Amino acid sequence: MRGLDLRYFVRRIGMFFLVIFAAASFNFLIPRLAPGNPIGAINSRMSQASAGIENGQAMFEAYRKRFGLDDPIYIQYAKYMWNTLRFDFGESLSAYPAEVWEIVRPAIGWSISLIGVSVLITFAMGITVGAMLAWKGTPKLVRAFLPITMIGGVLPYYLLAMLLLYLFAFTTKLLPMSGAYDSGIPRELSGPYIISVLRHAILPALSIILTSVGTWALTMRGLIVNTIGEDYMLLAEAKGLPKRRILWWYSVRNAIPPQLTHLAIALGYVVSGAILVEIVFSYPGLGYQLYMAIVNSDYTVIQGITLILAVSVGLSVLIIDLIYPRLDPRVTYVAESSG
Amino acid sequence: MNSATLPGTTLTNLKATIGGTFRRIIAFFQENHMFTFGVLLLLALFLFGAIGSLWISPKKADMGANPLNLSPSAEYPLGTDGLGRDMLAVMVIGIPNTFKIGFLAGAVGVLIGTLIGLFAGYYRGFADTLFSSFADVMLVIPTLAILITISAYVRVVTVEIMAVIVGLLSWPLPARVIRSQTLSLRERLFVEVSRLSGANDFEIIVLQILPNLTAYLAASFVGAVSAGILASVGLEVLGLGPQTVPTIGRTLFYAFKYSALFRGMWWWWGPPVFTLATIFTGLFQMSISLDKYANPRLKSAGRG
Amino acid sequence: MAGDRSQEAKAPVLEVRNLRVSYTTAAGPLRAVNGVSFYLWPGERLGLVGESGSGKTTTALSLMRLMQDTTVVEGGEVLLDGVDLLKLSEEEMRQARFAKISLIPQGAMNSLNPMMKVGEQLRDTIRAHQPKGNSKATIDARIQQVLESVELRLNVMDSYPHELSGGMKQRVCIAMSILLNPKVIIADEPTSALDVVVQRQVMETLRRVQVALGAAVILVGHDMGLMAQFVDRIGVMYGGKLVEVGPVRGIFKDPLHPYTQLLIKSLPNLDMKDVFRGIPGLTPSLLTPPPGCMFHPRCPQVIQRCSVDIPKFVEIKPERWAACHLCEGGRQ
Numbered sequence: 003m004r005g006l007d008l009r010y011f012v013r014r015i016g017m018f019f020l021v022i023f024a025a026a027s028f029n030f031l032i033p034r035l036a037p038g039n040p041i042g043a044i045n046s047r048m049s050q051a052s053a054g055i056e057n058g059q060a061m062f063e064a065y066r067k068r069f070g071l072d073d074p075i076y077i078q079y080a081k082y083m084w085n086t087l088r089f090d091f092g093e094s095l096s097a098y099p100a101e102v103w104e105i106v107r108p109a110i111g112w113s114i115s116l117i118g119v120s121v122l123i124t125f126a127m128g129i130t131v132g133a134m135l136a137w138k139g140t141p142k143l144v145r146a147f148l149p150i151t152m153i154g155g156v157l158p159y160y161l162l163a164m165l166l167l168y169l170f171a172f173t174t175k176l177l178p179m180s181g182a183y184d185s186g187i188p189r190e191l192s193g194p195y196i197i198s199v200l201r202h203a204i205l206p207a208l209s210i211i212l213t214s215v216g217t218w219a220l221t222m223r224g225l226i227v228n229t230i231g232e233d234y235m236l237l238a239e240a241k242g243l244p245k246r247r248i249l250w251w252y253s254v255r256n257a258i259p260p261q262l263t264h265l266a267i268a269l270g271y272v273v274s275g276a277i278l279v280e281i282v283f284s285y286p287g288l289g290y291q292l293y294m295a296i297v298n299s300d301y302t303v304i305q306g307i308t309l310i311l312a313v314s315v316g317l318s319v320l321i322i323d324l325i326y327p328r329l330d331p332r333v334t335y336v337a338e339s340s341g
Numbered sequence: 342m343n344s345a346t347l348p349g350t351t352l353t354n355l356k357a358t359i360g361g362t363f364r365r366i367i368a369f370f371q372e373n374h375m376f377t378f379g380v381l382l383l384l385a386l387f388l389f390g391a392i393g394s395l396w397i398s399p400k401k402a403d404m405g406a407n408p409l410n411l412s413p414s415a416e417y418p419l420g421t422d423g424l425g426r427d428m429l430a431v432m433v434i435g436i437p438n439t440f441k442i443g444f445l446a447g448a449v450g451v452l453i454g455t456l457i458g459l460f461a462g463y464y465r466g467f468a469d470t471l472f473s474s475f476a477d478v479m480l481v482i483p484t485l486a487i488l489i490t491i492s493a494y495v496r497v498v499t500v501e502i503m504a505v506i507v508g509l510l511s512w513p514l515p516a517r518v519i520r521s522q523t524l525s526l527r528e529r530l531f532v533e534v535s536r537l538s539g540a541n542d543f544e545i546i547v548l549q550i551l552p553n554l555t556a557y558l559a560a561s562f563v564g565a566v567s568a569g570i571l572a573s574v575g576l577e578v579l580g581l582g583p584q585t586v587p588t589i590g591r592t593l594f595y596a597f598k599y600s601a602l603f604r605g606m607w608w609w610w611g612p613p614v615f616t617l618a619t620i621f622t623g624l625f626q627m628s629i630s631l632d633k634y635a636n637p638r639l640k641s642a643g644r645g
Numbered sequence: 646m647a648g649d650r651s652q653e654a655k656a657p658v659l660e661v662r663n664l665r666v667s668y669t670t671a672a673g674p675l676r677a678v679n680g681v682s683f684y685l686w687p688g689e690r691l692g693l694v695g696e697s698g699s700g701k702t703t704t705a706l707s708l709m710r711l712m713q714d715t716t717v718v719e720g721g722e723v724l725l726d727g728v729d730l731l732k733l734s735e736e737e738m739r740q741a742r743f744a745k746i747s748l749i750p751q752g753a754m755n756s757l758n759p760m761m762k763v764g765e766q767l768r769d770t771i772r773a774h775q776p777k778g779n780s781k782a783t784i785d786a787r788i789q790q791v792l793e794s795v796e797l798r799l800n801v802m803d804s805y806p807h808e809l810s811g812g813m814k815q816r817v818c819i820a821m822s823i824l825l826n827p828k829v830i831i832a833d834e835p836t837s838a839l840d841v842v843v844q845r846q847v848m849e850t851l852r853r854v855q856v857a858l859g860a861a862v863i864l865v866g867h868d869m870g871l872m873a874q875f876v877d878r879i880g881v882m883y884g885g886k887l888v889e890v891g892p893v894r895g896i897f898k899d900p901l902h903p904y905t906q907l908l909i910k911s912l913p914n915l916d917m918k919d920v921f922r923g924i925p926g927l928t929p930s931l932l933t934p935p936p937g938c939m940f941h942p943r944c945p946q947v948i949q950r951c952s953v954d955i956p957k958f959v960e961i962k963p964e965r966w967a968a969c970h971l972c973e974g975g976r977q
Contacts, residue, residue: 017477024478025486032490138714156625158571160578161614168602179603220629233752234759240711240750241770241821242742251769256760267480274485278575281597296493296579304493308486319481331805332759 025312113287132222155216379626446569449508454515462523764802884939
């Protein structure tokens with residue numbers, strides 16, 4: 003059994019590095035494959051611009067050195083990969099000589115807390131609503147309200163974000179319109195600061211939660227309905243277990259592992275959506291930094307952020323994969339039978 | 342064995358399958374009100390664009406062609422934006438462009454996905470391992486991140502290039518669905534029979550397997566169109582889409598950029614939001630009913 | 646064996662009277678169980694045989710009121726120790742399950758929750774029926790007792806179902822079924838997924854624990870050979886009705902109903918060790934049942950009356966019940 007476990011882990015971890023490798027390679031190749039030689043264009047644009055700004059020439063040299071633009075392509079690739087592995091994304095083009103990593107680092111925290119908390123809430127809500135949809139014993143009054151959770155499901159995150167912003171921040175002024183905290187409050191672990199952070203997070207988080215909870219609930223309902231036909235459900239009922247016990251421990255419990263797989267697949271979409279939500283709320287996470295970088299044509303920052311996004315999604319999927327065997331005791335067995 | 346009769350037989354089979362498929366599609370429309378409703382929503386928007394373009398000069402969608410910041414009136418039913426564009430004209434031109442990107446991207450994605458899925462599922466072995474791992478990797482990388490990188494470098498994008506770029510990245514999901522179905526179909530009796538009667542791989546794939554994938558292909562296509570529009574509008578909102586023609590997403594980009602929301606210019610951000618909501622509602626209705634069709638276990642909750 | 650014990654003094658532990666169950670289908674109601682009546686003595690083993698679709702499993706599950714959404718009990722009584730189970734409230738019925746009447750399910754391989762350790766699945770059975778005061782130690786002591794009685798090692802409690810063999814899983818199900826000392830155990834084709842050797846062992850175990858407990862067993866199945874070895878009496882079902890009930894020996898020596906006769910004849914040899922192979926003709930459609938006797942379209946001895954009158958299920962000779970016009974005629 004231990005050997006099988008090891009094989010499972012090795013495969014998942016290998017997958018994670020494959021994701022990073024692929025994402026990094028995309029990042030390297032795209033500028034070089036893009037029509038019109040964008041690297042050359044940037045080069046000439048920068049050398050023109052560098053004449054006009056302070057440190058311009060130094061920045062241009064640093065850029066050329068970083069990409070090793072005079073080396074053959076495979077050396078460029080190797081250098082690039084090596085730098086990437088050390089989280090060295092070079093210097094920002096628009097805020098030279100600031101390092102990309104320095105610009106990006108504070109944004110990671112904001113994004114991870116926003117997305118992480120929203121996804122956890124969505125997951126819990128999706129399971130609960132899905133279970134209530136599937137369960138015959140749900141009171142009619144509760145059941146009547148469940149479809150409300152589906153309404154947001156058809157919209158992209160940022161559309162709902164705009165509507166929420168308009169309703170709760172612009173029109174009624176109940177919640178702040180932008181940012182992650184009030185700039186007037188010192189950034190330390192104090193009551194007012196925490197409340198301010200929470201108030202700023204409510205609308206962005208709601209945009210993510212409300213748009214995804216419906217789909218989660220629907221897949222969960224489907225998975226639970228699938229368990230209803232299983233033999234163990236008949237025995238559970240025959241044993242005289244209370245209905246609630248059957249619902250949560252036999253139906254929902256068995257539907258969660260496949261739902262977790264759905265989560266792993268959907269995470270990329272969630273992150274893509276969250277990028278745009280951050281832009282709507284000017285929330286200082288990775289998405290907003292990315293937007294600013296695009297507006298400023300800051301290519302090194304764009305590359306750094308897209309890579310970090312890929313790595314964090316890959317890492318989250320890896321974590322899900324590693325918890326999975328704990329939740330589904332059959333996984334090692336499955337690995338054995340599928341080779 | 343008389344080999345000359347065999348292609349004829351398979352051809353008749355194919356005709357029967359296509360006839361059957363057609364009848365099933367008609368029946369499907371009659372049974373699935375949600376699907377029909379979704380199609381009607383999209384059709385209504387499409388007609389709005391098509392008929393509108395007969396009446397409204399595209400010039401009115403140019404910057405500075407009209408007075409700025411007008412709220413809706415008889416002359417400008419949807420008002421004008423902060424750049425002096427007639428919002429009605431912008432929508433009339435933008436909606437077909439958005440559809441075009443979505444459908445093209447969906448078609449490219451499903452085409453590539455189907456080819457890869459069929460190939461990997463039918464031949465299995467090394468090719469399958471390779472494609473499946475690649476598809477898995479692609480599924481994990483946030484597509485929008487790659488798209489952003491591409492679009493950031495390929496700044497001058499036309500509607501068509503945009504669609505192809507988005508489509509090239511949306512094949513993994515269809516490929517996965519088609520692959521798993523092909524894997525199970527290739528073991529079925531009728532495929533075995535046709536293999537024994539001398540059909541080659543191409544004939545088996547095209548005549549036996551493909552007709553049985555109709556429901557999945559339709560579901561994948563709707564999903565891919567949905568994802569295509571979602572991704573392209575997302576890029577446009579970031580200011581990365583086609584620069585020269587109005588699209589729904591680009592309209593939102595300007596609305597963000599010039600703070601339409603904070604200036605209370607609801608007629609600026611309202612129409613694109615409403616249009617997108619309608620498009621996604623329509624596609625959602627369609628995909629939900631197709632899901633049921635492809636996954637009949639959802640329908641009945643009975644004990645097997 | 647047990648056939649000649651004196652039963653007059655005792656009352657039956659279970660008595661089923663005119664049970665009628667139907668499925669709601671798109672094409673209309675489908676009468677799956679159509680007026681079934683039988684009784685079961687304490688400690689007795691009764692076999693219910695029939696082709697698939699004869700209503701034997703539906704009958705068995707209806708006794709515990711385990712039904713799909715689409716199933717309706719249309720009428721009848723299920724008297725367990727004189728209490729009509731069909732009249733109990735949902736909660737009372739839940740309490741009665743496994744405490745008074747338990748089930749060994751058909752799909753042994755998939756009947757245990759794959760996500761839960763076996764011990765936990767045994768514990769929750771007890772906890773669902775007993776006040777919370779019971780300590781884990783008391784509960785586990787009882788579980789260890791039943792596991793030993795089905796010859797399982799105690800470490801299966803810490804195993805997940807997929808770590809056990811098919812035979813072991815079925816033993817867990819047997820252990821579970823006796824956990825609360827029920828009066829009646831329903832065994833629904835308990836060995837259908839197992840190979841022959843394991844089948845015999847499991848049936849032996851079932852017989853031993855049943856005798857030790859003094860519980861009555863209803864064995865549902867289609868393996869006449871297994872029935873002959875295991876049960877005291879056999880009930881033959883056809884088209885949702887019981888067509889014949891009698892002691893094993895009598896049924897095999899002198900079957901009364903033409904369907905039973907064909908069933909016995911179709912057994913390949915006298916050892917009666919094989920599954921029966923079926924009888925010419927189609928099973929009747931329960932949506933549009935034939936008039937008169939359900940079996941008359943396939944019956945080799947059909948007479949005029951069979952397509953008009955529904956034969957009554959009556960005691961032809963002592964202990965021998967049948968529903969056939971020929972037998973009635975023979976008696977008169």
